[in-house]
Amino acid sequence: MTAAVAAVDLGATSGRVMLGYVGHDELRLVPVARFPNTPVRVIDGLHWNILELYRSVIAGLASAVREEPDIRSIAVDSWAVDYALLRGERMLGTPYHYRDDRTAGGVEATHALVSPAELYAANGLQFLAFNTLYQLAADRASGTLELADGMLLVPDLVNFWLTGQRRAEVTNASTTGLLDVHSGAWDAELVERLGLPAGILPPLVSPGATVGTLLPAVAAELGAPASLPVSAVGSHDTASAVVAVPSTAEDIAYISSGTWSLVGVELEHPVVSEEGRLAGFTNEGGVDGRIRYLQNVSGLWLLSESVRTWERDGVPIDLPTLIAEAAAVTTEVPVFEAGDAVFVAPGDMPARIADWFGSRGMPSPQSRAEFVRSILESLAAAYAQSIEAATALSGRTVSAIHVVGGGSQNTLLCQLTADRTGRPVLAGPVEATAIGNVLVQARAQGLVAGDSSLEALRSLVARTFRPVRYEPARGRRSG
Numbered sequence: 001m002t003a004a005v006a007a008v009d010l011g012a013t014s015g016r017v018m019l020g021y022v023g024h025d026e027l028r029l030v031p032v033a034r035f036p037n038t039p040v041r042v043i044d045g046l047h048w049n050i051l052e053l054y055r056s057v058i059a060g061l062a063s064a065v066r067e068e069p070d071i072r073s074i075a076v077d078s079w080a081v082d083y084a085l086l087r088g089e090r091m092l093g094t095p096y097h098y099r100d101d102r103t104a105g106g107v108e109a110t111h112a113l114v115s116p117a118e119l120y121a122a123n124g125l126q127f128l129a130f131n132t133l134y135q136l137a138a139d140r141a142s143g144t145l146e147l148a149d150g151m152l153l154v155p156d157l158v159n160f161w162l163t164g165q166r167r168a169e170v171t172n173a174s175t176t177g178l179l180d181v182h183s184g185a186w187d188a189e190l191v192e193r194l195g196l197p198a199g200i201l202p203p204l205v206s207p208g209a210t211v212g213t214l215l216p217a218v219a220a221e222l223g224a225p226a227s228l229p230v231s232a233v234g235s236h237d238t239a240s241a242v243v244a245v246p247s248t249a250e251d252i253a254y255i256s257s258g259t260w261s262l263v264g265v266e267l268e269h270p271v272v273s274e275e276g277r278l279a280g281f282t283n284e285g286g287v288d289g290r291i292r293y294l295q296n297v298s299g300l301w302l303l304s305e306s307v308r309t310w311e312r313d314g315v316p317i318d319l320p321t322l323i324a325e326a327a328a329v330t331t332e333v334p335v336f337e338a339g340d341a342v343f344v345a346p347g348d349m350p351a352r353i354a355d356w357f358g359s360r361g362m363p364s365p366q367s368r369a370e371f372v373r374s375i376l377e378s379l380a381a382a383y384a385q386s387i388e389a390a391t392a393l394s395g396r397t398v399s400a401i402h403v404v405g406g407g408s409q410n411t412l413l414c415q416l417t418a419d420r421t422g423r424p425v426l427a428g429p430v431e432a433t434a435i436g437n438v439l440v441q442a443r444a445q446g447l448v449a450g451d452s453s454l455e456a457l458r459s460l461v462a463r464t465f466r467p468v469r470y471e472p473a474r475g476r477r478s479g
């Protein structure tokens with residue numbers, strides 16, 4: 001029997017609501033709503049426009065219910081690390097964007113209490129200045145934290161507004177830096193050493209669990225029954241994307257490619273080594289207790305922020321044309337370190353790239369096409385490095401690379417990735433995150449017949465969405 005679920009997938013630049021139809025050997029996604037996610041800068045920093053996002057989620061879900069009145073469940077995923085503080089039902093302020101620079105002080109204050117090596121031994125996370133624990137340290141310094149009796153990451157916040165239930169879904173909670181990497185539970189000792197109030201951390205739930213049913217007022221807004229369950233899935237978008245990697249092979253790596261590129265392998269157990277820490281590898285929680293052993297190496301943000309800068313002169317840019325021009329560049333372009341923290345904040349990206357080269361006495365790209373080529377070559381070079389490091393650190397062999405998410409449509413980037421890693425690239429599906437979200441809630445609703453292991457879900461994805469293959473050009477491997 002085929003039935004539908006509704007997936008809400010919130011990305012850093014846009015959100016979508018999709019209907020997912022799942023049945024015996026069937027998987028079909030139907031987009032219902034897409035809406036922009038535009039952050040807002042005000043006097044105290046850069047924020048997510050969370051109420052506008054929630055309004056769009058409600059409107060999108062209402063459309064989904066109109067189209068398919070018999071949906072079986074709803075589930076939400078989004079980017080990681082960001083959260084709202086609550087007091088009772090009330091949200092204390094508007095959530096900050098991870099690109100806000102308030103965390104610098106939080107990093108210092110945190111590392112004064114617990115050294116980076118000790119932190120890594122406890123939480124297994126790649127150091128990124130925006131990890132939740134550093135943001136919470138900034139909230140403590142500003143005095144906001146002491147007003148709070150709750151903290152909810154973005155998908156958990158939406159779930160709270162939909163159901164009235166405060167829960168923390170584990171895959172996303174693993175990006176806070178406050179989970180014990182071995183047990184997957186909140187690390188009470190670490191929380192205490194960091195001087196954070198343990199009482200703000202909600203009970204954990206795993207993907208597949210029911211968070212709650214719709215509040216009556218929400219059910220009325222959606223035109224749905226109040227008995228409709230809201231399910232936990234891999235609410236960290238990357239966790240859902242990894243569910244939808246269309247392969248059951250052990251010798252593959254994945255790149256979840258969007259605003260960020262998350263490059264790594266899936267493991268059964270965390271690898272918490274000093275080499276891994278220094279190489280910037282993270283052990284994030286995956287669906288079904290898997291470990292996402294990966295590196296966040298920046299992503300198409302470098303390109304989108306460059307385009308935003310160039311469009312300031314009022315002339316819109318046609319991205320496919322620009323990428324075709326970049327593909328036609330025949331001169332050697334210089335390569336920069338895509339993961340350098342100087343590229344995280346919003347602002348003039350081409351100028352920062354030019355400065356990066358200038359300060360090292362290297363020639364900068366000149367034309368826009370050369371900048372784009374340099375960005376894509378630099379991303380591909382970073383992927384190659386990450387994949388070599390992932391294999392060395394985890395002991396895994398990698399014979400092919402699956403690229404999922406929006407970046408899988410960037411043919412030039414896929415080809416450069418194949419060339420620089422010396423391995424075939426299999427590109428797609430584009431909507432991996434929504435697919436992973438749909439599959440995990442459909443499984444919870446009993447819609448996946450027979451074997452419903454992660455491997456069975458992945459082979460269903462592989463049969464439904466055939467990836468596009470890119471072969472490496474000879475002699476270009478740079479990894």
Ligand code: LFR
Nearest residue numbers: 079080081237238260262296
């Ligand atoms: C991707 C992602 C990454 C995380 C970054 C910030 O959308 O979730 O996994 O490092 O956004 O939250």
